[in-house]
Amino acid sequence: MTAHDLTKNQEMVLGALxxxxxxxxxxxxxxRLRDRGFRAPLQVxxxxxxxLDYGLVHRLESINSFVACAHPHCHAHGSLAFAICEKCGQVEEFSDATVQSRLADWSREHGFKPSKTAIEIRxxxxxxxxV
Amino acid sequence: MTAHDLTKNQEMVLGALxxxxxxxxxxxxxxRLRDRGFRAPLQVxxxxxxxLDYGLVHRLESINSFVACAHPHCHAHGSLAFAICEKCGQVEEFSDATVQSRLADWSREHGFKPSKTAIEIRxxxxxxxxV
DNA sequence: TCTCCTGTGTAATGATATTACATTCATTGC
DNA sequence: GCAATGAATGTAATATCATTACACAGGAGA
Structure with a gap:
Protein backbone atom coordinates (compact mmCIF):
# COMPACT_ATOMS: atom_id res chain seq x y z
CA MET A 1 0.00 0.00 0.00
CA THR A 2 1.70 3.17 -1.11
CA ALA A 3 1.23 6.33 0.87
CA HIS A 4 -1.06 8.76 -0.80
CA ASP A 5 0.31 12.05 -1.90
CA LEU A 6 -2.03 14.48 -0.28
CA THR A 7 -2.67 17.95 -1.58
CA LYS A 8 -2.42 20.99 0.61
CA ASN A 9 -6.13 21.11 1.34
CA GLN A 10 -6.34 17.40 1.99
CA GLU A 11 -3.42 17.66 4.41
CA MET A 12 -5.10 20.46 6.28
CA VAL A 13 -8.44 18.71 6.54
CA LEU A 14 -6.83 15.48 7.68
CA GLY A 15 -4.75 17.48 10.13
CA ALA A 16 -7.83 19.10 11.60
CA LEU A 17 -9.49 15.73 12.03
CA ARG A 32 -11.04 25.57 12.17
CA LEU A 33 -9.28 26.12 8.88
CA ARG A 34 -10.50 29.64 8.15
CA ASP A 35 -7.32 31.23 9.39
CA ARG A 36 -5.39 28.91 7.13
CA GLY A 37 -7.21 30.20 4.09
CA PHE A 38 -10.36 28.13 3.86
CA ARG A 39 -13.40 30.10 2.78
CA ALA A 40 -16.05 27.76 1.43
CA PRO A 41 -17.67 24.42 2.35
CA LEU A 42 -16.69 22.93 -0.95
CA GLN A 43 -13.02 23.12 -0.09
CA VAL A 44 -13.71 20.87 2.85
CA LEU A 52 -12.69 8.97 2.28
CA ASP A 53 -11.58 7.35 -0.95
CA TYR A 54 -8.14 6.75 0.49
CA GLY A 55 -9.61 5.31 3.67
CA LEU A 56 -7.87 7.91 5.81
CA VAL A 57 -11.14 9.34 7.03
CA HIS A 58 -14.51 7.80 7.85
CA ARG A 59 -17.91 9.33 7.64
CA LEU A 60 -20.31 8.80 10.50
CA GLU A 61 -23.64 8.69 8.73
CA SER A 62 -25.80 8.96 11.78
CA ILE A 63 -24.26 12.21 12.97
CA ASN A 64 -23.16 13.77 9.69
CA SER A 65 -19.59 13.97 10.83
CA PHE A 66 -16.15 12.75 9.97
CA VAL A 67 -13.29 11.14 11.89
CA ALA A 68 -9.70 10.37 11.05
CA CYS A 69 -9.21 6.63 10.68
CA ALA A 70 -7.98 5.11 13.91
CA HIS A 71 -5.66 2.78 12.01
CA PRO A 72 -4.40 4.82 9.11
CA HIS A 73 -1.42 2.54 8.57
CA CYS A 74 -3.09 -0.83 8.43
CA HIS A 75 -5.76 -0.42 5.83
CA ALA A 76 -7.64 -3.44 7.08
CA HIS A 77 -10.75 -2.38 5.35
CA GLY A 78 -14.07 -3.98 5.00
CA SER A 79 -17.02 -2.75 6.95
CA LEU A 80 -15.98 -0.97 10.06
CA ALA A 81 -18.21 -0.38 13.02
CA PHE A 82 -18.38 2.65 15.25
CA ALA A 83 -19.60 3.18 18.78
CA ILE A 84 -20.59 6.80 19.22
CA CYS A 85 -21.10 8.26 22.67
CA GLU A 86 -23.99 10.68 22.69
CA LYS A 87 -22.78 12.28 25.90
CA CYS A 88 -19.16 13.11 25.17
CA GLY A 89 -19.00 12.61 21.42
CA GLN A 90 -16.12 10.16 21.56
CA VAL A 91 -16.07 7.47 18.92
CA GLU A 92 -14.60 3.98 19.07
CA GLU A 93 -13.77 2.36 15.78
CA PHE A 94 -13.75 -1.42 15.58
CA SER A 95 -14.38 -4.27 13.23
CA ASP A 96 -15.80 -7.70 13.71
CA ALA A 97 -15.15 -10.46 11.23
CA THR A 98 -18.30 -12.35 12.19
CA VAL A 99 -20.51 -9.33 11.64
CA GLN A 100 -18.83 -8.70 8.32
CA SER A 101 -19.27 -12.26 7.14
CA ARG A 102 -22.90 -12.41 8.23
CA LEU A 103 -23.69 -9.27 6.29
CA ALA A 104 -21.72 -10.58 3.32
CA ASP A 105 -23.73 -13.79 3.54
CA TRP A 106 -27.00 -11.92 3.47
CA SER A 107 -25.84 -9.92 0.48
CA ARG A 108 -24.76 -12.98 -1.45
CA GLU A 109 -27.96 -14.84 -0.69
CA HIS A 110 -30.03 -11.91 -1.89
CA GLY A 111 -27.97 -11.06 -4.93
CA PHE A 112 -27.18 -7.69 -3.45
CA LYS A 113 -23.84 -6.14 -4.37
CA PRO A 114 -22.67 -3.99 -1.47
CA SER A 115 -20.59 -0.91 -2.01
CA LYS A 116 -20.46 0.74 1.37
CA THR A 117 -21.63 -0.44 4.75
CA ALA A 118 -22.34 1.65 7.82
CA ILE A 119 -22.53 0.12 11.28
CA GLU A 120 -23.02 2.70 13.98
CA ILE A 121 -24.00 2.13 17.57
CA ARG A 122 -25.07 5.23 19.40
CA VAL A 131 -19.78 9.71 36.11
CA MET B 1 -48.45 -5.16 22.34
CA THR B 2 -51.32 -2.75 22.08
CA ALA B 3 -51.91 -0.91 18.87
CA HIS B 4 -50.91 2.69 19.09
CA ASP B 5 -53.58 5.28 18.79
CA LEU B 6 -52.24 7.49 16.07
CA THR B 7 -53.16 11.11 15.69
CA LYS B 8 -54.38 12.55 12.42
CA ASN B 9 -50.97 13.80 11.35
CA GLN B 10 -49.26 10.59 12.36
CA GLU B 11 -51.78 8.59 10.34
CA MET B 12 -51.16 10.72 7.29
CA VAL B 13 -47.39 10.51 7.52
CA LEU B 14 -47.49 6.77 8.06
CA GLY B 15 -49.94 6.50 5.17
CA ALA B 16 -47.62 8.40 2.87
CA LEU B 17 -44.72 6.14 3.78
CA ARG B 32 -47.17 14.67 -0.73
CA LEU B 33 -49.33 15.85 2.14
CA ARG B 34 -49.67 19.48 1.16
CA ASP B 35 -53.07 18.98 -0.34
CA ARG B 36 -54.15 17.31 2.87
CA GLY B 37 -53.29 20.39 4.86
CA PHE B 38 -49.63 20.05 5.68
CA ARG B 39 -47.74 23.32 5.52
CA ALA B 40 -44.52 23.06 7.50
CA PRO B 41 -41.64 20.60 7.96
CA LEU B 42 -42.26 20.42 11.66
CA GLN B 43 -45.61 18.77 11.15
CA VAL B 44 -43.79 15.95 9.41
CA LEU B 52 -40.09 6.13 15.16
CA ASP B 53 -40.77 5.76 18.86
CA TYR B 54 -43.55 3.30 18.16
CA GLY B 55 -41.33 1.36 15.79
CA LEU B 56 -43.75 1.83 12.91
CA VAL B 57 -41.20 3.77 10.90
CA HIS B 58 -37.44 3.50 10.53
CA ARG B 59 -34.94 6.17 9.74
CA LEU B 60 -32.25 5.45 7.18
CA GLU B 61 -29.34 7.44 8.53
CA SER B 62 -27.18 7.20 5.48
CA ILE B 63 -29.74 8.72 3.15
CA ASN B 64 -31.69 10.97 5.51
CA SER B 65 -34.91 9.23 4.71
CA PHE B 66 -37.66 7.24 6.33
CA VAL B 67 -39.46 3.99 5.58
CA ALA B 68 -42.53 2.30 6.99
CA CYS B 69 -41.55 -0.76 8.98
CA ALA B 70 -41.77 -3.87 6.87
CA HIS B 71 -43.15 -5.84 9.80
CA PRO B 72 -45.39 -3.45 11.63
CA HIS B 73 -47.27 -6.23 13.37
CA CYS B 74 -44.44 -8.25 14.80
CA HIS B 75 -42.42 -5.76 16.72
CA ALA B 76 -39.39 -7.99 16.76
CA HIS B 77 -37.12 -5.16 17.57
CA GLY B 78 -33.48 -4.98 18.26
CA SER B 79 -31.10 -3.67 15.72
CA LEU B 80 -32.43 -3.99 12.24
CA ALA B 81 -30.34 -3.92 9.12
CA PHE B 82 -31.15 -2.35 5.79
CA ALA B 83 -29.89 -2.98 2.29
CA ILE B 84 -30.37 0.15 0.24
CA CYS B 85 -30.14 0.04 -3.54
CA GLU B 86 -28.43 3.13 -4.87
CA LYS B 87 -29.87 2.56 -8.32
CA CYS B 88 -33.57 2.14 -7.70
CA GLY B 89 -33.88 3.29 -4.12
CA GLN B 90 -35.55 0.11 -2.92
CA VAL B 91 -34.79 -0.95 0.63
CA GLU B 92 -34.78 -4.41 2.15
CA GLU B 93 -35.22 -4.64 5.88
CA PHE B 94 -33.77 -7.60 7.70
CA SER B 95 -32.31 -8.67 11.00
CA ASP B 96 -29.63 -11.09 11.93
CA ALA B 97 -29.38 -12.51 15.42
CA THR B 98 -25.67 -13.24 15.09
CA VAL B 99 -24.88 -9.68 14.06
CA GLN B 100 -26.97 -8.38 16.91
CA SER B 101 -25.28 -10.59 19.47
CA ARG B 102 -21.80 -9.76 18.22
CA LEU B 103 -22.49 -6.07 18.52
CA ALA B 104 -24.05 -6.61 21.92
CA ASP B 105 -20.93 -8.54 22.93
CA TRP B 106 -18.69 -5.71 21.87
CA SER B 107 -20.80 -3.24 23.80
CA ARG B 108 -20.78 -5.30 26.96
CA GLU B 109 -17.04 -5.90 26.78
CA HIS B 110 -16.40 -2.20 26.38
CA GLY B 111 -18.90 -0.98 28.94
CA PHE B 112 -20.82 0.79 26.24
CA LYS B 113 -24.56 1.16 26.70
CA PRO B 114 -26.20 1.18 23.27
CA SER B 115 -29.36 3.12 22.63
CA LYS B 116 -29.80 2.93 18.88
CA THR B 117 -27.95 0.95 16.25
CA ALA B 118 -27.83 1.61 12.53
CA ILE B 119 -26.74 -1.07 10.08
CA GLU B 120 -27.05 0.06 6.50
CA ILE B 121 -25.58 -1.59 3.43
CA ARG B 122 -25.63 0.55 0.34
CA VAL B 131 -30.65 -5.12 -16.09
C1' DT C 1 -62.97 25.73 36.66
C1' DC C 2 -58.12 25.38 36.70
C1' DT C 3 -54.14 23.05 35.49
C1' DC C 4 -51.47 20.00 32.97
C1' DC C 5 -50.21 17.58 29.03
C1' DT C 6 -50.24 16.51 24.22
C1' DG C 7 -50.84 17.79 19.80
C1' DT C 8 -51.00 21.37 16.48
C1' DG C 9 -49.91 25.75 13.30
C1' DT C 10 -46.59 28.98 11.67
C1' DA C 11 -42.41 31.58 10.96
C1' DA C 12 -37.78 31.91 11.24
C1' DT C 13 -33.45 30.09 11.46
C1' DG C 14 -29.75 26.79 11.66
C1' DA C 15 -27.08 22.93 9.74
C1' DT C 16 -25.56 20.04 5.99
C1' DA C 17 -24.40 19.39 1.09
C1' DT C 18 -24.25 20.29 -3.96
C1' DT C 19 -24.24 22.76 -8.55
C1' DA C 20 -22.17 25.85 -11.63
C1' DC C 21 -18.56 28.32 -13.39
C1' DA C 22 -13.99 30.41 -13.56
C1' DT C 23 -9.10 29.94 -12.54
C1' DT C 24 -4.55 27.89 -11.39
C1' DC C 25 -1.07 24.61 -11.94
C1' DA C 26 1.60 20.45 -13.05
C1' DT C 27 2.23 17.01 -16.66
C1' DT C 28 2.44 15.24 -21.21
C1' DG C 29 3.16 15.18 -26.07
C1' DC C 30 4.41 17.80 -30.10
C1' DG D 1 9.26 26.06 -25.81
C1' DC D 2 4.43 25.56 -25.84
C1' DA D 3 -0.31 24.09 -26.60
C1' DA D 4 -3.42 20.46 -24.65
C1' DT D 5 -5.02 18.01 -20.94
C1' DG D 6 -6.64 16.87 -16.42
C1' DA D 7 -6.62 17.54 -11.42
C1' DA D 8 -7.05 20.70 -7.85
C1' DT D 9 -8.70 25.06 -6.35
C1' DG D 10 -11.61 29.53 -5.42
C1' DT D 11 -16.09 31.57 -5.06
C1' DA D 12 -21.01 32.33 -5.18
C1' DA D 13 -25.32 30.68 -5.17
C1' DT D 14 -28.54 27.39 -4.13
C1' DA D 15 -30.56 23.01 -2.60
C1' DT D 16 -31.64 19.91 1.10
C1' DC D 17 -32.35 18.50 5.86
C1' DA D 18 -33.66 19.69 10.68
C1' DT D 19 -34.61 22.54 14.84
C1' DT D 20 -35.93 26.55 17.83
C1' DA D 21 -39.35 29.61 19.41
C1' DC D 22 -43.79 30.97 20.28
C1' DA D 23 -48.85 30.75 20.17
C1' DC D 24 -53.08 28.19 20.31
C1' DA D 25 -56.55 24.23 20.81
C1' DG D 26 -58.50 20.34 23.16
C1' DG D 27 -58.91 16.49 26.49
C1' DA D 28 -58.07 14.40 31.27
C1' DG D 29 -58.05 14.84 35.96
C1' DA D 30 -57.79 17.49 40.64
Whole structure:
Protein backbone atom coordinates (compact mmCIF):
# COMPACT_ATOMS: atom_id res chain seq x y z
CA MET A 1 0.00 0.00 0.00
CA THR A 2 1.70 3.17 -1.11
CA ALA A 3 1.23 6.33 0.87
CA HIS A 4 -1.06 8.76 -0.80
CA ASP A 5 0.31 12.05 -1.90
CA LEU A 6 -2.03 14.48 -0.28
CA THR A 7 -2.67 17.95 -1.58
CA LYS A 8 -2.42 20.99 0.61
CA ASN A 9 -6.13 21.11 1.34
CA GLN A 10 -6.34 17.40 1.99
CA GLU A 11 -3.42 17.66 4.41
CA MET A 12 -5.10 20.46 6.28
CA VAL A 13 -8.44 18.71 6.54
CA LEU A 14 -6.83 15.48 7.68
CA GLY A 15 -4.75 17.48 10.13
CA ALA A 16 -7.83 19.10 11.60
CA LEU A 17 -9.49 15.73 12.03
CA UNK A 18 -6.40 14.14 13.53
CA UNK A 19 -5.96 16.99 15.97
CA UNK A 20 -9.56 16.76 17.11
CA UNK A 21 -10.46 14.39 19.90
CA UNK A 22 -13.65 13.31 18.24
CA UNK A 23 -15.65 13.57 15.05
CA UNK A 24 -16.08 16.93 13.35
CA UNK A 25 -18.72 18.18 10.97
CA UNK A 26 -17.63 19.60 7.65
CA UNK A 27 -18.57 23.09 8.77
CA UNK A 28 -16.62 22.75 11.99
CA UNK A 29 -13.60 21.75 9.96
CA UNK A 30 -14.19 24.77 7.77
CA UNK A 31 -14.24 27.06 10.81
CA ARG A 32 -11.04 25.57 12.17
CA LEU A 33 -9.28 26.12 8.88
CA ARG A 34 -10.50 29.64 8.15
CA ASP A 35 -7.32 31.23 9.39
CA ARG A 36 -5.39 28.91 7.13
CA GLY A 37 -7.21 30.20 4.09
CA PHE A 38 -10.36 28.13 3.86
CA ARG A 39 -13.40 30.10 2.78
CA ALA A 40 -16.05 27.76 1.43
CA PRO A 41 -17.67 24.42 2.35
CA LEU A 42 -16.69 22.93 -0.95
CA GLN A 43 -13.02 23.12 -0.09
CA VAL A 44 -13.71 20.87 2.85
CA UNK A 45 -16.07 18.51 1.07
CA UNK A 46 -13.70 18.02 -1.83
CA UNK A 47 -10.84 17.16 0.46
CA UNK A 48 -13.05 14.85 2.48
CA UNK A 49 -14.14 13.00 -0.67
CA UNK A 50 -10.58 12.11 -1.46
CA UNK A 51 -9.66 11.25 2.10
CA LEU A 52 -12.69 8.97 2.28
CA ASP A 53 -11.58 7.35 -0.95
CA TYR A 54 -8.14 6.75 0.49
CA GLY A 55 -9.61 5.31 3.67
CA LEU A 56 -7.87 7.91 5.81
CA VAL A 57 -11.14 9.34 7.03
CA HIS A 58 -14.51 7.80 7.85
CA ARG A 59 -17.91 9.33 7.64
CA LEU A 60 -20.31 8.80 10.50
CA GLU A 61 -23.64 8.69 8.73
CA SER A 62 -25.80 8.96 11.78
CA ILE A 63 -24.26 12.21 12.97
CA ASN A 64 -23.16 13.77 9.69
CA SER A 65 -19.59 13.97 10.83
CA PHE A 66 -16.15 12.75 9.97
CA VAL A 67 -13.29 11.14 11.89
CA ALA A 68 -9.70 10.37 11.05
CA CYS A 69 -9.21 6.63 10.68
CA ALA A 70 -7.98 5.11 13.91
CA HIS A 71 -5.66 2.78 12.01
CA PRO A 72 -4.40 4.82 9.11
CA HIS A 73 -1.42 2.54 8.57
CA CYS A 74 -3.09 -0.83 8.43
CA HIS A 75 -5.76 -0.42 5.83
CA ALA A 76 -7.64 -3.44 7.08
CA HIS A 77 -10.75 -2.38 5.35
CA GLY A 78 -14.07 -3.98 5.00
CA SER A 79 -17.02 -2.75 6.95
CA LEU A 80 -15.98 -0.97 10.06
CA ALA A 81 -18.21 -0.38 13.02
CA PHE A 82 -18.38 2.65 15.25
CA ALA A 83 -19.60 3.18 18.78
CA ILE A 84 -20.59 6.80 19.22
CA CYS A 85 -21.10 8.26 22.67
CA GLU A 86 -23.99 10.68 22.69
CA LYS A 87 -22.78 12.28 25.90
CA CYS A 88 -19.16 13.11 25.17
CA GLY A 89 -19.00 12.61 21.42
CA GLN A 90 -16.12 10.16 21.56
CA VAL A 91 -16.07 7.47 18.92
CA GLU A 92 -14.60 3.98 19.07
CA GLU A 93 -13.77 2.36 15.78
CA PHE A 94 -13.75 -1.42 15.58
CA SER A 95 -14.38 -4.27 13.23
CA ASP A 96 -15.80 -7.70 13.71
CA ALA A 97 -15.15 -10.46 11.23
CA THR A 98 -18.30 -12.35 12.19
CA VAL A 99 -20.51 -9.33 11.64
CA GLN A 100 -18.83 -8.70 8.32
CA SER A 101 -19.27 -12.26 7.14
CA ARG A 102 -22.90 -12.41 8.23
CA LEU A 103 -23.69 -9.27 6.29
CA ALA A 104 -21.72 -10.58 3.32
CA ASP A 105 -23.73 -13.79 3.54
CA TRP A 106 -27.00 -11.92 3.47
CA SER A 107 -25.84 -9.92 0.48
CA ARG A 108 -24.76 -12.98 -1.45
CA GLU A 109 -27.96 -14.84 -0.69
CA HIS A 110 -30.03 -11.91 -1.89
CA GLY A 111 -27.97 -11.06 -4.93
CA PHE A 112 -27.18 -7.69 -3.45
CA LYS A 113 -23.84 -6.14 -4.37
CA PRO A 114 -22.67 -3.99 -1.47
CA SER A 115 -20.59 -0.91 -2.01
CA LYS A 116 -20.46 0.74 1.37
CA THR A 117 -21.63 -0.44 4.75
CA ALA A 118 -22.34 1.65 7.82
CA ILE A 119 -22.53 0.12 11.28
CA GLU A 120 -23.02 2.70 13.98
CA ILE A 121 -24.00 2.13 17.57
CA ARG A 122 -25.07 5.23 19.40
CA UNK A 123 -25.23 5.16 23.16
CA UNK A 124 -23.22 6.04 26.23
CA UNK A 125 -19.57 5.13 26.68
CA UNK A 126 -18.08 3.56 29.79
CA UNK A 127 -16.43 6.80 30.89
CA UNK A 128 -19.70 8.73 30.74
CA UNK A 129 -21.62 5.95 32.49
CA UNK A 130 -19.10 6.07 35.33
CA VAL A 131 -19.78 9.71 36.11
CA MET B 1 -48.45 -5.16 22.34
CA THR B 2 -51.32 -2.75 22.08
CA ALA B 3 -51.91 -0.91 18.87
CA HIS B 4 -50.91 2.69 19.09
CA ASP B 5 -53.58 5.28 18.79
CA LEU B 6 -52.24 7.49 16.07
CA THR B 7 -53.16 11.11 15.69
CA LYS B 8 -54.38 12.55 12.42
CA ASN B 9 -50.97 13.80 11.35
CA GLN B 10 -49.26 10.59 12.36
CA GLU B 11 -51.78 8.59 10.34
CA MET B 12 -51.16 10.72 7.29
CA VAL B 13 -47.39 10.51 7.52
CA LEU B 14 -47.49 6.77 8.06
CA GLY B 15 -49.94 6.50 5.17
CA ALA B 16 -47.62 8.40 2.87
CA LEU B 17 -44.72 6.14 3.78
CA UNK B 18 -46.77 2.98 3.42
CA UNK B 19 -48.06 4.06 0.03
CA UNK B 20 -44.56 4.82 -1.21
CA UNK B 21 -42.54 2.04 -2.79
CA UNK B 22 -39.34 3.16 -1.11
CA UNK B 23 -37.94 5.53 1.46
CA UNK B 24 -39.04 9.15 1.50
CA UNK B 25 -37.35 12.24 2.84
CA UNK B 26 -39.23 14.40 5.31
CA UNK B 27 -39.66 17.11 2.70
CA UNK B 28 -40.98 14.67 0.13
CA UNK B 29 -43.55 13.54 2.67
CA UNK B 30 -44.42 17.17 3.26
CA UNK B 31 -44.97 17.74 -0.45
CA ARG B 32 -47.17 14.67 -0.73
CA LEU B 33 -49.33 15.85 2.14
CA ARG B 34 -49.67 19.48 1.16
CA ASP B 35 -53.07 18.98 -0.34
CA ARG B 36 -54.15 17.31 2.87
CA GLY B 37 -53.29 20.39 4.86
CA PHE B 38 -49.63 20.05 5.68
CA ARG B 39 -47.74 23.32 5.52
CA ALA B 40 -44.52 23.06 7.50
CA PRO B 41 -41.64 20.60 7.96
CA LEU B 42 -42.26 20.42 11.66
CA GLN B 43 -45.61 18.77 11.15
CA VAL B 44 -43.79 15.95 9.41
CA UNK B 45 -40.88 15.73 11.81
CA UNK B 46 -43.14 15.65 14.84
CA UNK B 47 -45.20 12.82 13.43
CA UNK B 48 -42.06 10.96 12.41
CA UNK B 49 -40.63 11.24 15.91
CA UNK B 50 -43.62 9.45 17.35
CA UNK B 51 -43.77 6.86 14.61
CA LEU B 52 -40.09 6.13 15.16
CA ASP B 53 -40.77 5.76 18.86
CA TYR B 54 -43.55 3.30 18.16
CA GLY B 55 -41.33 1.36 15.79
CA LEU B 56 -43.75 1.83 12.91
CA VAL B 57 -41.20 3.77 10.90
CA HIS B 58 -37.44 3.50 10.53
CA ARG B 59 -34.94 6.17 9.74
CA LEU B 60 -32.25 5.45 7.18
CA GLU B 61 -29.34 7.44 8.53
CA SER B 62 -27.18 7.20 5.48
CA ILE B 63 -29.74 8.72 3.15
CA ASN B 64 -31.69 10.97 5.51
CA SER B 65 -34.91 9.23 4.71
CA PHE B 66 -37.66 7.24 6.33
CA VAL B 67 -39.46 3.99 5.58
CA ALA B 68 -42.53 2.30 6.99
CA CYS B 69 -41.55 -0.76 8.98
CA ALA B 70 -41.77 -3.87 6.87
CA HIS B 71 -43.15 -5.84 9.80
CA PRO B 72 -45.39 -3.45 11.63
CA HIS B 73 -47.27 -6.23 13.37
CA CYS B 74 -44.44 -8.25 14.80
CA HIS B 75 -42.42 -5.76 16.72
CA ALA B 76 -39.39 -7.99 16.76
CA HIS B 77 -37.12 -5.16 17.57
CA GLY B 78 -33.48 -4.98 18.26
CA SER B 79 -31.10 -3.67 15.72
CA LEU B 80 -32.43 -3.99 12.24
CA ALA B 81 -30.34 -3.92 9.12
CA PHE B 82 -31.15 -2.35 5.79
CA ALA B 83 -29.89 -2.98 2.29
CA ILE B 84 -30.37 0.15 0.24
CA CYS B 85 -30.14 0.04 -3.54
CA GLU B 86 -28.43 3.13 -4.87
CA LYS B 87 -29.87 2.56 -8.32
CA CYS B 88 -33.57 2.14 -7.70
CA GLY B 89 -33.88 3.29 -4.12
CA GLN B 90 -35.55 0.11 -2.92
CA VAL B 91 -34.79 -0.95 0.63
CA GLU B 92 -34.78 -4.41 2.15
CA GLU B 93 -35.22 -4.64 5.88
CA PHE B 94 -33.77 -7.60 7.70
CA SER B 95 -32.31 -8.67 11.00
CA ASP B 96 -29.63 -11.09 11.93
CA ALA B 97 -29.38 -12.51 15.42
CA THR B 98 -25.67 -13.24 15.09
CA VAL B 99 -24.88 -9.68 14.06
CA GLN B 100 -26.97 -8.38 16.91
CA SER B 101 -25.28 -10.59 19.47
CA ARG B 102 -21.80 -9.76 18.22
CA LEU B 103 -22.49 -6.07 18.52
CA ALA B 104 -24.05 -6.61 21.92
CA ASP B 105 -20.93 -8.54 22.93
CA TRP B 106 -18.69 -5.71 21.87
CA SER B 107 -20.80 -3.24 23.80
CA ARG B 108 -20.78 -5.30 26.96
CA GLU B 109 -17.04 -5.90 26.78
CA HIS B 110 -16.40 -2.20 26.38
CA GLY B 111 -18.90 -0.98 28.94
CA PHE B 112 -20.82 0.79 26.24
CA LYS B 113 -24.56 1.16 26.70
CA PRO B 114 -26.20 1.18 23.27
CA SER B 115 -29.36 3.12 22.63
CA LYS B 116 -29.80 2.93 18.88
CA THR B 117 -27.95 0.95 16.25
CA ALA B 118 -27.83 1.61 12.53
CA ILE B 119 -26.74 -1.07 10.08
CA GLU B 120 -27.05 0.06 6.50
CA ILE B 121 -25.58 -1.59 3.43
CA ARG B 122 -25.63 0.55 0.34
CA UNK B 123 -25.11 -1.08 -3.02
CA UNK B 124 -27.00 -2.48 -5.94
CA UNK B 125 -29.94 -4.84 -5.62
CA UNK B 126 -30.41 -8.05 -7.59
CA UNK B 127 -33.06 -6.53 -9.84
CA UNK B 128 -30.84 -3.63 -10.86
CA UNK B 129 -27.84 -5.90 -11.39
CA UNK B 130 -29.94 -8.02 -13.75
CA VAL B 131 -30.65 -5.12 -16.09
C1' DT C 1 -62.97 25.73 36.66
C1' DC C 2 -58.12 25.38 36.70
C1' DT C 3 -54.14 23.05 35.49
C1' DC C 4 -51.47 20.00 32.97
C1' DC C 5 -50.21 17.58 29.03
C1' DT C 6 -50.24 16.51 24.22
C1' DG C 7 -50.84 17.79 19.80
C1' DT C 8 -51.00 21.37 16.48
C1' DG C 9 -49.91 25.75 13.30
C1' DT C 10 -46.59 28.98 11.67
C1' DA C 11 -42.41 31.58 10.96
C1' DA C 12 -37.78 31.91 11.24
C1' DT C 13 -33.45 30.09 11.46
C1' DG C 14 -29.75 26.79 11.66
C1' DA C 15 -27.08 22.93 9.74
C1' DT C 16 -25.56 20.04 5.99
C1' DA C 17 -24.40 19.39 1.09
C1' DT C 18 -24.25 20.29 -3.96
C1' DT C 19 -24.24 22.76 -8.55
C1' DA C 20 -22.17 25.85 -11.63
C1' DC C 21 -18.56 28.32 -13.39
C1' DA C 22 -13.99 30.41 -13.56
C1' DT C 23 -9.10 29.94 -12.54
C1' DT C 24 -4.55 27.89 -11.39
C1' DC C 25 -1.07 24.61 -11.94
C1' DA C 26 1.60 20.45 -13.05
C1' DT C 27 2.23 17.01 -16.66
C1' DT C 28 2.44 15.24 -21.21
C1' DG C 29 3.16 15.18 -26.07
C1' DC C 30 4.41 17.80 -30.10
C1' DG D 1 9.26 26.06 -25.81
C1' DC D 2 4.43 25.56 -25.84
C1' DA D 3 -0.31 24.09 -26.60
C1' DA D 4 -3.42 20.46 -24.65
C1' DT D 5 -5.02 18.01 -20.94
C1' DG D 6 -6.64 16.87 -16.42
C1' DA D 7 -6.62 17.54 -11.42
C1' DA D 8 -7.05 20.70 -7.85
C1' DT D 9 -8.70 25.06 -6.35
C1' DG D 10 -11.61 29.53 -5.42
C1' DT D 11 -16.09 31.57 -5.06
C1' DA D 12 -21.01 32.33 -5.18
C1' DA D 13 -25.32 30.68 -5.17
C1' DT D 14 -28.54 27.39 -4.13
C1' DA D 15 -30.56 23.01 -2.60
C1' DT D 16 -31.64 19.91 1.10
C1' DC D 17 -32.35 18.50 5.86
C1' DA D 18 -33.66 19.69 10.68
C1' DT D 19 -34.61 22.54 14.84
C1' DT D 20 -35.93 26.55 17.83
C1' DA D 21 -39.35 29.61 19.41
C1' DC D 22 -43.79 30.97 20.28
C1' DA D 23 -48.85 30.75 20.17
C1' DC D 24 -53.08 28.19 20.31
C1' DA D 25 -56.55 24.23 20.81
C1' DG D 26 -58.50 20.34 23.16
C1' DG D 27 -58.91 16.49 26.49
C1' DA D 28 -58.07 14.40 31.27
C1' DG D 29 -58.05 14.84 35.96
C1' DA D 30 -57.79 17.49 40.64
Missing amino acids: SAADGPLSAYTILD YRALDKL GTCAACLA | SAADGPLSAYTILD YRALDKL GTCAACLA
